[in-house]
Amino acid sequence: MLSSLQNNIGRLIAAYEGQKKRADLLEKELEDCRKRLDKAKVKINRLEENISILQQRTVFLPPTPENYTSAKAQVDALIKEIDDALALLS
8 A cells, every 4th residue: 555655656746747847848938939929019010110101101102103013012022021920920
């Protein structure tokens, strides 16, 4: 009976240590995800500011095919960057 109790305690301690290691790994992974999320939020804010600036600039440009093409390419590039940043958040 005593050896059975010792075996059970040994298994319980081993299980605890395994769960502790797993919790530590998950805590590190969570911290890494939070850092990536913070970086993505900063990038999204910067991109939103760039979009706002581009929108304000295009208001004052005369409508020409070159301006339209250039603006469309810039907006497409910004949308792709925003999509990439949002993908990081997922």
